[in-house]
Amino acid sequence: MAIPPTLITLLVGMVLVLTGLWVGQNVQLLPLDASANAPVYDSLFQVLFSIGTILFLGIAGLLVFSLVRFRRRRGDRSDGVAIEGNLPMEIVWTAIPAIVVLFVGIYSYDIYERMGGMTPLNDHGAMHGMAMASDSSAAADGGTQQARVWAGIGQAGSAGALPVELTAMQFAFIFHYPEGDITSGELHIPANRPVELRMKANDVIHAFWVPQFRLKQDVIPGQQTVLTFTATKPGSYPIVCAELCGPYHGGMRSTVVVHESDAFDAWLTKNTPAPATVASAPLHPTA
Amino acid sequence: MTSLAPGSGPTDLQAESAPPSLPETVLDEAQRGETHADGHAAHPDLRLFGLATFLVADGMTFAGFFAAYLTFRAVNPLPEGSSYELELLLPTINTVLLVLSSVTFHRAGSNLRDGNGSGCRSWLLGTGVLGAAFLAGQMVEYFNLPFGLTDNLFASTFYALTGFHGLHVTLGVICILIVWAQARPGGRINQQDHFGLEAAELYWHFVDGIWVVLYGILYLL
Amino acid sequence: MTLASPSDFEPQGLQPQGWLKYLSFSLDHKVIGLQYLVTGFVFYLIGGALAGVIRTELASPISDFVSRETYNEVLTLHGTVMIFLWIVPVVNGAFGNYLIPFYVGARDMAFPRLNAVAFWLIPPAGILLISSYFIAGGAAQSGWTAYPPLSLTTPALGQVIWILSVLLLGGSSIFGGINFIATIWKLRRPGLKMMQLPMYCWAMLGTSILVVLSTPVLAGTLILLSFDIIAHTGFFNPALGGNVVVYQHLFWFYSHPAVYIMVLPAFGLVSEILPIHARKPLFGYTTMVYSILGIVVLGLIVWAHHMFTSGTPPWMRLFFTIATSFIAVPTGIKFFNWLATLWGGKLALNSAMLFSCAFIVNFVFGGITGVALAQVPFDIHVHDTYFVVGHFHYIVYGGTVFIIFASVYHWYPKFTGRMLNEDLGRLHFLLTFIGFNLCFAPQHWLGLNGMPRRVAEYDPAFTTLNQVSSIGALLMAISTLPFLINVVWSAFRGEVAGDNPWNALTPEWLTTSPPPVENWPGEAPLVTHPYGYGIPEGQLDLKVTTGRELWTGGRR
Numbered sequence A: 001m002a003i004p005p006t007l008i009t010l011l012v013g014m015v016l017v018l019t020g021l022w023v024g025q026n027v028q029l030l031p032l033d034a035s036a037n038a039p040v041y042d043s044l045f046q047v048l049f050s051i052g053t054i055l056f057l058g059i060a061g062l063l064v065f066s067l068v069r070f071r072r073r074r075g076d077r078s079d080g081v082a083i084e085g086n087l088p089m090e091i092v093w094t095a096i097p098a099i100v101v102l103f104v105g106i107y108s109y110d111i112y113e114r115m116g117g118m119t120p121l122n123d124h125g126a127m128h129g130m131a132m133a134s135d136s137s138a139a140a141d142g143g144t145q146q147a148r149v150w151a152g153i154g155q156a157g158s159a160g161a162l163p164v165e166l167t168a169m170q171f172a173f174i175f176h177y178p179e180g181d182i183t184s185g186e187l188h189i190p191a192n193r194p195v196e197l198r199m200k201a202n203d204v205i206h207a208f209w210v211p212q213f214r215l216k217q218d219v220i221p222g223q224q225t226v227l228t229f230t231a232t233k234p235g236s237y238p239i240v241c242a243e244l245c246g247p248y249h250g251g252m253r254s255t256v257v258v259h260e261s262d263a264f265d266a267w268l269t270k271n272t273p274a275p276a277t278v279a280s281a282p283l284h285p286t287a
Numbered sequence B: 001m002t003s004l005a006p007g008s009g010p011t012d013l014q015a016e017s018a019p020p021s022l023p024e025t026v027l028d029e030a031q032r033g034e035t036h037a038d039g040h041a042a043h044p045d046l047r048l049f050g051l052a053t054f055l056v057a058d059g060m061t062f063a064g065f066f067a068a069y070l071t072f073r074a075v076n077p078l079p080e081g082s083s084y085e086l087e088l089l090l091p092t093i094n095t096v097l098l099v100l101s102s103v104t105f106h107r108a109g110s111n112l113r114d115g116n117g118s119g120c121r122s123w124l125l126g127t128g129v130l131g132a133a134f135l136a137g138q139m140v141e142y143f144n145l146p147f148g149l150t151d152n153l154f155a156s157t158f159y160a161l162t163g164f165h166g167l168h169v170t171l172g173v174i175c176i177l178i179v180w181a182q183a184r185p186g187g188r189i190n191q192q193d194h195f196g197l198e199a200a201e202l203y204w205h206f207v208d209g210i211w212v213v214l215y216g217i218l219y220l221l
Numbered sequence C: 001m002t003l004a005s006p007s008d009f010e011p012q013g014l015q016p017q018g019w020l021k022y023l024s025f026s027l028d029h030k031v032i033g034l035q036y037l038v039t040g041f042v043f044y045l046i047g048g049a050l051a052g053v054i055r056t057e058l059a060s061p062i063s064d065f066v067s068r069e070t071y072n073e074v075l076t077l078h079g080t081v082m083i084f085l086w087i088v089p090v091v092n093g094a095f096g097n098y099l100i101p102f103y104v105g106a107r108d109m110a111f112p113r114l115n116a117v118a119f120w121l122i123p124p125a126g127i128l129l130i131s132s133y134f135i136a137g138g139a140a141q142s143g144w145t146a147y148p149p150l151s152l153t154t155p156a157l158g159q160v161i162w163i164l165s166v167l168l169l170g171g172s173s174i175f176g177g178i179n180f181i182a183t184i185w186k187l188r189r190p191g192l193k194m195m196q197l198p199m200y201c202w203a204m205l206g207t208s209i210l211v212v213l214s215t216p217v218l219a220g221t222l223i224l225l226s227f228d229i230i231a232h233t234g235f236f237n238p239a240l241g242g243n244v245v246v247y248q249h250l251f252w253f254y255s256h257p258a259v260y261i262m263v264l265p266a267f268g269l270v271s272e273i274l275p276i277h278a279r280k281p282l283f284g285y286t287t288m289v290y291s292i293l294g295i296v297v298l299g300l301i302v303w304a305h306h307m308f309t310s311g312t313p314p315w316m317r318l319f320f321t322i323a324t325s326f327i328a329v330p331t332g333i334k335f336f337n338w339l340a341t342l343w344g345g346k347l348a349l350n351s352a353m354l355f356s357c358a359f360i361v362n363f364v365f366g367g368i369t370g371v372a373l374a375q376v377p378f379d380i381h382v383h384d385t386y387f388v389v390g391h392f393h394y395i396v397y398g399g400t401v402f403i404i405f406a407s408v409y410h411w412y413p414k415f416t417g418r419m420l421n422e423d424l425g426r427l428h429f430l431l432t433f434i435g436f437n438l439c440f441a442p443q444h445w446l447g448l449n450g451m452p453r454r455v456a457e458y459d460p461a462f463t464t465l466n467q468v469s470s471i472g473a474l475l476m477a478i479s480t481l482p483f484l485i486n487v488v489w490s491a492f493r494g495e496v497a498g499d500n501p502w503n504a505l506t507p508e509w510l511t512t513s514p515p516p517v518e519n520w521p522g523e524a525p526l527v528t529h530p531y532g533y534g535i536p537e538g539q540l541d542l543k544v545t546t547g548r549e550l551w552t553g554g555r556r
């Protein structure tokens, strides 16, 4: 019994969509989500992964089908049909990607908004935040540029945020806590409280990346940058330099330790130097 | 065209059923007569077209420099005590000279096309002198500037832009001299064959146009 | 006024004949095309050896195979060689020079002398670049992107040589672009209209426009960079008040179009190959042309998607996300049109076809990851990680390099008059396809999970997948052996091809193999339907009513 081709197409399409959705939901390619924006990121990833799977399987399937179905049989020397085009069909497959892409664009814009990426960083909040950090950055830029914060992610100067200053250099990250004057080679932060990372680089471009936070920001010499994020899951995660910065680039790593809130307070008091002493937390060797 | 003869490769399709695969429309006999009788590749002179394309590319180099300059200016404050102000008198005179030289070059061209060889050469010489005067003016300006190449970002960009342009002018003046020499009676350039002059003229107008933009952005802005 | 034809430039006896002409300053576009091809392939082998060093180093998580400085030199050279000395010269210079004059019905390129100059810039530039590895201080170490301030602090001589070499190669590319534009636009045989040209001409026209508009910006930028290194100006040196992000903008203003300079010609080549081996017209010629033009325009306004983490302002990120995403639309059109070209054809599954179809699969994969990367929030996590390495190798290797191989299988009979061996060809395909996917597919996962790119050492948790990747690379290296053997052996012993082994309609096949100096023994043919394959719909047997019978010509 013959099944009508339209029905087959419909069925194949449905199976394809379901497969795509299933893959997006169930195939886990990402590491642990340990910051407030990681789940947001992951939902975008899921959508993109589903759409990508549907498109890829659809196109590759169609191609393989054609290769098998329309392969030239031995002895067949004839041509195919001289179809030079089909405008309605071409319009359809212009429209489909356009709609998909538009949807993806709007959706990812929404995600980005929720991650705090669209906040203009040169407003009062940012300037205010920088004013507090300016004493430490003044030395590097000859005192001309504190007023300007170059872009970053997250609401700079958001209330209750823990300020931390990050200095990136060949080949280490140095963290400084203005609220306790602690200098550390590791980043210690409390869970569920925003952290405002004010970043500067001493020599070349570095990038601060915590895969479990789904966050990355270049640290550019001459440009103050702010990154705000909230960690949610206590634990230790790697900090990775993600911009080629010289021979030891691959070794430029550190750790971010997320504490429960009271454990963090304990860490803070324990490490706050008695007047006029320097760092206590282990400073990472630079190799 | 005999080359449609059956091939002999492994996937040769030439066979009983082949006719539809090679429609007769492929070779349109009616059009054959249009190529040169000898069938050889005599083709129109595209050198000016090529030069124009090259000038588009060259213009993009300048566009990149301009974009860089404007961005620097918008986002990178200069250190205390330096400013974007420039002395205007000399560059303005220079601008006038250069614009004038475009006119004189044009006159040289139309003279040649009208068959007035010596008129052409005089106008050319005038253009060359104006170009050289521009370069001299540029030198005077360089020596009187209060800043050097590495003093600050503006200084560096200023020298890069004017220097790159000055290089173009220098090349242009050399071209003008060559054209001038070739336009002598019995030389390569004459009323019939004046590609060299036209190329130099196109180039000169281009260099001139760039200067006007540069003057606007660098001096007036 | 008229210009002389190449035969006038080449008085017999002065120009070397025979194989020696391939080492000479020949003005024949076919000779120049093959010079590009062979030179490019030599650099491909060098670049491949460099890739071998990278993958060997990465087979273990610690830096143990070469020194860290050497690793960075190798990685910089690998990128530069592959882009500027292999892909760009071959996919533009080699096939462009060989095919375009045929396609427009000309005896040679518009400017044969400029053409030869453009080619002869390449070997010295390449040798210069590679020799910088052996000087004191070594080659450049700052990646093919040469971001300052890193490129200002690494050993200066190597970096300056790198700049010089890229400038020479850029110049070569610009000369080539000018030549292609003039040839396609102005040198068409009388009676041949733009919309009758084979698709590769359109692809090369688009590519050349990109070359002419964007390469000079790179040149200017690198000149400023060299000032920073040599004269200690501060354009891109923050310590002197400069701005590194401006460099990135200018660099990517060239280097994003550069990715299309690498892939648009491949789009063109695949449009030539598929119809011939599918025995069907190219589907949707007009939309194909407009999508190329769309890609050219959009390609010029998406560069900042490489800078989403560089502190670009929010509005800029938004704009570049949207512009980049929309490139997928014209690109998508092309892929659907190719699939429609295959649908219902009589597909010969030979090596050219296999490589072309694998190109479709690989590129679609790379295009999907590309659209994902265009989304700022997505990109922020994976920027500068192995995910990006995976993305662009799927595009550049899986796309363009696969098409280069397909094109060699397709046009080799024309180049030499002999066929390549199909069995070796399929073996080559199989090894390449498996090795390629083994090498680059795992890199996406590595990037998502925390492995940055351009590192000589990494988290030991990633060891297994890196070893899989290295094995894939080994397979890819092995896969070149059957190819090399095939190419050399077939040149002498291959089956004689005849003039038109594929029964093709495009003009290069309407002459002898290899073609004479002036391309056709007689006049240039006027091909107004380069894709006129297939049984006209009107001639179909209307008694067969099912689609299945239509496709098979009623035979089955």
Ligand code: HEM
Pocket (backbone or CB within 6 Å): C145, C258, C259, C260, C262, C263, C305, C306, C324, C325, C327, C328, C331, C366, C367, C368, C369, C370, C371, C372, C373, C374, C375, C379, C382, C383, C384, C388, C391, C392, C395, C396
């Ligand atoms: C569907 C169209 C494409 C889109 C939307 C796209 C998007 C992107 C994006 C957003 C990036 C930046 C990733 C990052 O560094 O974080 C990227 C990188 C890259 N893409 Fe694509 N891409 C597309 C097609 C291509 C093509 C056709 C090529 C080459 C022929 C290509 C080659 C590259 C290369 C070489 C890089 C990395 C450059 C580097 O950082 O060294 N892409 N692509």
Ligand SMILES: [Cu+2]
Pocket (backbone or CB within 6 Å): A169, A170, A171, A205, A206, A207, A241, A242, A243, A244, A245, A249, A252
């Ligand atoms: Cu670093």
Ligand SMILES: [Cu+2]
Pocket (backbone or CB within 6 Å): C255, C256, C259, C302, C303, C305, C306
């Ligand atoms: Cu790009």
